[in-house]
Amino acid sequence: xxQVLRWLFFACAAISVLTTLAVVGVLSIETFNFxxxxxxxxxxxGTRWTPLLEPKSYGILPLLFGTTLIVIGAAIVALPVGLAxxxxxxxxxxxxxxxxxxxxxxxxxxxxxxVYGFFAITFVTPILRTLIPSTEVFNAASAGIVVGIMVxxxxxxLCDDALRAxxxxxxxxxxxxxxxxxxxxxxxxxxxxxxxxxxxxxxAISRAIGETMAVTLAAGATPNLTLNPLExxxxxxxxxxxxxLGDTPAGTLSYQTLFAVGAVLFSMTLILNLIANAIMNxxxxxxx
Amino acid sequence: MTQPSEVLLQANAVSIAYGDQLxxxxxxxxxxxxxxxSIIGPSGCGKSTLLRSFNRMNDFxxxxxxxxxxxxxxxxxxxxxxxPVAVRLNIGMVFQKPNPFPKTIYDNVAWAPKINGRRDxxxxxxxxxxxxxALWDEVKDRLQESALNLSGGQQQRLCIARALAMNPxxxxxxxxxxxxxPVSTARIEDLLFELKETLTIVIVTHNMQQAARVSDFxxxxxxxxxxxxxxxETLFTNPENKRTEEYVTGRFG
Numbered sequence: 001x002x003q004v005l006r007w008l009f010f011a012c013a014a015i016s017v018l019t020t021l022a023v024v025g026v027l028s029i030e031t032f033n034f035x036x037x038x039x040x041x042x043x044x045x046g047t048r049w050t051p052l053l054e055p056k057s058y059g060i061l062p063l064l065f066g067t068t069l070i071v072i073g074a075a076i077v078a079l080p081v082g083l084a085x086x087x088x089x090x091x092x093x094x095x096x097x098x099x100x101x102x103x104x105x106x107x108x109x110x111x112x113x114x115v116y117g118f119f120a121i122t123f124v125t126p127i128l129r130t131l132i133p134s135t136e137v138f139n140a141a142s143a144g145i146v147v148g149i150m151v152x153x154x155x156x157x158l159c160d161d162a163l164r165a166x167x168x169x170x171x172x173x174x175x176x177x178x179x180x181x182x183x184x185x186x187x188x189x190x191x192x193x194x195x196x197x198x199x200x201x202x203x204a205i206s207r208a209i210g211e212t213m214a215v216t217l218a219a220g221a222t223p224n225l226t227l228n229p230l231e232x233x234x235x236x237x238x239x240x241x242x243x244x245l246g247d248t249p250a251g252t253l254s255y256q257t258l259f260a261v262g263a264v265l266f267s268m269t270l271i272l273n274l275i276a277n278a279i280m281n282x283x284x285x286x287x288x
Numbered sequence: 289m290t291q292p293s294e295v296l297l298q299a300n301a302v303s304i305a306y307g308d309q310l311x312x313x314x315x316x317x318x319x320x321x322x323x324x325x326s327i328i329g330p331s332g333c334g335k336s337t338l339l340r341s342f343n344r345m346n347d348f349x350x351x352x353x354x355x356x357x358x359x360x361x362x363x364x365x366x367x368x369x370x371x372p373v374a375v376r377l378n379i380g381m382v383f384q385k386p387n388p389f390p391k392t393i394y395d396n397v398a399w400a401p402k403i404n405g406r407r408d409x410x411x412x413x414x415x416x417x418x419x420x421x422a423l424w425d426e427v428k429d430r431l432q433e434s435a436l437n438l439s440g441g442q443q444q445r446l447c448i449a450r451a452l453a454m455n456p457x458x459x460x461x462x463x464x465x466x467x468x469x470p471v472s473t474a475r476i477e478d479l480l481f482e483l484k485e486t487l488t489i490v491i492v493t494h495n496m497q498q499a500a501r502v503s504d505f506x507x508x509x510x511x512x513x514x515x516x517x518x519x520x521e522t523l524f525t526n527p528e529n530k531r532t533e534e535y536v537t538g539r540f541g
Contacts, residue, residue, distance in 0.1 A: 094350065095350055167387070169383060169385055169387035170387055170389060170390075171348070172345065172348070172381075172383060172387065173383065173387040173388075173389065173447065173450075174389070174399075175345065175348060175376065176343060176345060176376055176380060176381035176383075176451070177376065177377075177380070177399065177400035177403075177450065177451065177454065178373050178374070178376040178377035178400060178403075178404055178454065179373070179400070179403055180373055183403050187399075187403065188389060191390075192389075192390050
């Protein structure tokens, strides 16, 4: 019996590892096929992305810019507000407030992302268009703001963990020297937890890069080499949705663009997550 | 004790509770200027809680309530118009475990003067504080190194220097040697005698020999109650209370 269970659990573990390997494998093969037909330089540095229209062009920069715009918008919303929220929870709020606010943050993190997309179109975009009439119906700003709201609970929660990892002995030491709460927070606690905060920021950015539904709904479907957040753009993820839903035949070059874009997306989030992990491992050593 | 001295700091009928758990029960204790007063007693007797009430460090613990008065220079530090930050500038504190900031040695000592707007002659301030804490000779060539590289005993003296940089009138010490080896402990005890020239010191200690060696006055607490208080010599050689006698002769605790 023990042996059977042992193999059963091993099989389960193996399935998850194999699935990951298979995904990476398929991604690599199709990406390799894509690069047989499109030179890597054209792909990485080309400024037009029209794989479905004539004349076809496979420069990923417009999609990268689209994703970048979303990330910047999300970062502007989520990083300062998330950190401030964490500082409030960790340094100012009483135990009772924490008990109420923390679960609310977790609920916020559990809202399906399609709801956020809907929220962007029906709520954020009209406000933006009232404030700045030149704003397009689909625009990067609205999607970026909403992605920011989406990753905010994660930033707040991770930053809160980082701040609370700072030993109380340091706070006591600072208070006993006649520091105010703000001085203790800004000059001792935040600097001492900077690596954890930075790791939280990197993870948030990685999530914003991978975010799909809200940007597909709200940001538009126009590969656009621009840094103007009020224009319609397309992100890498939104492009993948668009082609997956369309009738692009398997095996064609247009179809393989999916995998090439997916590979770029995967590399970016993988690298960011590795960076965040490396930072967190380093700071964990400091207080042990 | 040679000269008579003024009471600088005093607990007046101070009771402190964590929630509904009474930790300090109606303690009245005078602290004489330029004297060392030690508070001894078994674990959990409320001595650290009492010490932390002198500079309002219990403010940061949830659900702590205090009744009674703590007066410093005849001002109630718990008065509604009292500023706890100002209180802590005059009453410094050293903790059980050395807690230097993860900054350089120099920045640790300069930290309090800097945030309190006393930026002039900073190098002199730092040097003076480190000399007072008997640490200068060991660190003068490595002021820009991280304080975390120092040994435990050095870290604790750095924490003393950090507190002295603000020129406080009182130094509260919460079992400052409990995490240190005997050599480091002896150095800090020597230091206390020097600091007493200018400072008033209150030291909470587990170690009765330490209280007997360093202090002028000793207070013995048990279960939140001040059992006995008096000149150290009297308390150790001729205690009035039976419990005090049993404790100082090592029969419990």
